[in-house]
Amino acid sequence: MRTTKVEIRRGTYYDSIILMQLQLSLSQIPGVNNAGVMMGVAANKEILKQNGLLTAEAEAAFPDDLIISVECDDTTTADAALAEVDNLLSSRKSTSEQDYLPKSVEAAAQMLPNAKWALISVPGQYAAGVAREALRLQKNVFLYSDNVSIEDEIALKHEAGHSGLLLMGPDCGTSIVNNTGFGFANQVRRGPIGLVGASGTGLQQVTARIDQLGSGITHALGTGGRDLSAEVGGITALQCLGLLQRDPETQVIVLISKPPAQTVTTTLLQSARTVDKPVVVYFIGYPAVTTDENSHNIHFARSLDETAELAVQLVTAAATPSPAKNKPVRFAKDQRYLRGLFSGGTLAQESLFILQNYLPNIHSNIAHEKEQQLNDLKRSREHTLLDLGEDAFTVGRPHPMLDNNLRLARFQQEAADPEVAIILMDIVLGHGAHPDPASELAPAISAARTRAQKAKRELEIVVVLVGTEDDPQNIASQMERLRTAGARVEKSNTVACAYVGQRLQRQLQPGKLPPVDLAILQEPVAAINVGLESFASSLANQTAAVVHVDWRPPAGGNEKLMSILERMKKAQNN
């Protein structure tokens, strides 16, 4: 028999919406034909009445009473339904606790403001757009997506580079940053070796081997397979080298790649030489050489295995303190050039040969190439290296190994040039040479440095001192006085030249791209993930902070609208 049953609850207040929800739940119970849950105000009673839900009991309810009324097929159902009320009210609490999934990179960035990374694995045709958005938001990008055009890659990498950001990829499968693997990565022990790789599985193999050999890594930075092509020019690899150079935890650097373009190889090796850490290089398929004759810090490997082994061996060597390092001075903005003032012909020749690996266009009176020959011997230009023992200088004068006057005059001329950063000189001791070169050169060095300092410049003097302990000039005393005057003194010409080359190359570099903030490697990883959800859960499993973007193609994939949005963005940037 159809029946209407009412329950009145005194002094209970629920928001009307909660009540409407309860009413809906009640009416969905099988056997319940209609339900009304309302506060006992007159207007509500009227509604209940119209729906046949107003009993005499409900009619008598006060405005602050809660009326729960059910119209059912039978009394049992009605009683059962009313008994459900408390359950229904309390069950509302146990709903999903899932956090908000942002739809855009921008919203994700707001949710995780300390995120320095964006992992992007959306379909290729959308990847560049998402990467551009991430860069705009100052995120470093791990771009897993492939099928990104080379034009887009170049544009993105330039954009990233000029903002001091990294863009790894496209098609970058592997990176490990501060113990956190991006994409495909092994769980590798922490240690002193930092890696840069344009090959994902290459990085995985070498990092795994390093781990097996008992050592570990600081970071393994992927660049994407095309980074070392002539078109891209190794922008990311160079940035990564710079990062690992500056990273105090990294003692040995590994550089692996499929065969790079020749021009990029040269740039990369030049850059690697400026690093004051051992660099193990494995260019897969590159004509194997075991040592780099121009620099003591580069070691070529012949296989992935050997790369790992060499790196681990070098860690031990690198751990021993390197010979006395003077704290490098800071040059003024315009101080860019080297002036070499040599008395010894062979020393000059070798220096020119070594320094050509570091510096573009060294002008010299002993250069073979026409464009490098110095037209006016009286005036140096840009990088200049002079053999002052050449005939053109010694006509009617004593050789500079015997007489310092010519060299002192030239030294003062070069020291006064505000564009000069380093003056490199040789001092050759022994029988027949000047009896006490330091007595004349040390005061000149000291005076020149003082004058430069007054002009807010830091003039660096590097001296190659050739001699033995038994030479009549007393090599210890010579060295002592030159050092006291402020010169850096080396006994090896190769070491002196490599030092000068590295110093000036570093001075040249900042002009190109701003350095990438080392903090991106040092802080715990916090990342925005766009694309493959498994990458987000993988990051979360590694206890990295991650916000996954519920990404959908912009404008629902509508090409016309997408192109309008794209043009709007371009117009905005111009």
Next chain:
Amino acid sequence: MDIEKANQQATTRMIEARAVLTEIAKAKDVIPGMKDNLLLHAGPPITWERTSGPMRGAITGALIFEGKARTEAEAQTLVESGEIELEPCHHHQAVGPMAGVTSASMSVYIVENEVHGNRAFSNLNEGYGKVLRYGAYDDEVQQRLRWMEDVMAPVLNDAVKASGGIDIKALLSEALHMGDEGHNRNKAGSILFLKALAPHIAKVSDDNETSATVLKAIGDNALSVLNPVMAACKVMADTAHGIAGSTIVTTMARNGTDFGIRVSGLGEQWFTAPAQIPKGLYFPGFGDEDANPDIGDSTITETAGIGGFAMAAAPAIVTFVSGSPKDAVNATMEMYEITFAEHKHFTIPQFEFRGTPTGIDLRKVIETGLTPRVNTGIAHKNAGIGQVGAGLVRPPMQIFEEALVTFAEKYGI
């Protein structure tokens, strides 16, 4: 062209506008372009032929109120002959909830923007039950309208003037901290409104009985402040309108048939498409099949950064869409993705007082595929039955797409 700069300017103006309720006056005396044979209505422009049930009922009711018609058929003849003209409230600096029908001799709230000098208007709220805004027009409705006009409006006007003006923006800021979102839930705001008016009503009225009925009418109606709030949102949105190169949406409105938007940089052009049926909860005895398509100008609240956009501040009403308080949070989070700015004055306590998402950016709507989220009452599709529920609705994506294409054409992008 600098869209970012234009949008910055538009949203800054919207956010900085100060909306103060200063007066209540007859529509024909204050609304620009208002005349005896004109009816203002909610939403984009519409002809009688295309009007929905509640809109027809409201038009009929307003013409009965003005003494120009006695039946729906007479109303139809007047409108179709052109003797009575229909124009959107939005074309006259006005807004109205649901049908929004406002006639010449009805009283309206005047809200002034003390920063930029513009004003906006909105009719008075009738309360619940059988009401004109839902298309009811019988004697009971007429009697209430008459009482509002003859008794309530003069008292309110005197009280508002005596108060020196009621700062609706400040009231809204406070109400958002009391569980309102300013569109569907105005419980706190209406109490604040009552609190602001009560002493002045007591002072200006020499009749206790009148004071008591007016106070009761305002106090019983949890939507009493909705209309001044809408007018306040309208002055804010209007300050952002007409800025060259801006992609900020400055109008969202529905007439029960179409949903329409206007965009700051696209002048007076409407972009419209059929309005959708809200998803929500129904009063006993009603369901989806009774619902009229979305109706009303109250989406001006979302346009100005409250309402559905401030859902996180009003978790109590999230159950409209069978959700949990977490869904309220997510609703607001989602709206941050399509807005250009965050409000400086409307803030959400549980977001550590982060500003509400403000200034719908056409570009972001298209990019993310997310349309604005609107909280709304649901009207019965037949005239005169009234409200049957409340819920959530979103405008059709198509109108944003058309607006973007038009923007690109206009600005040669």
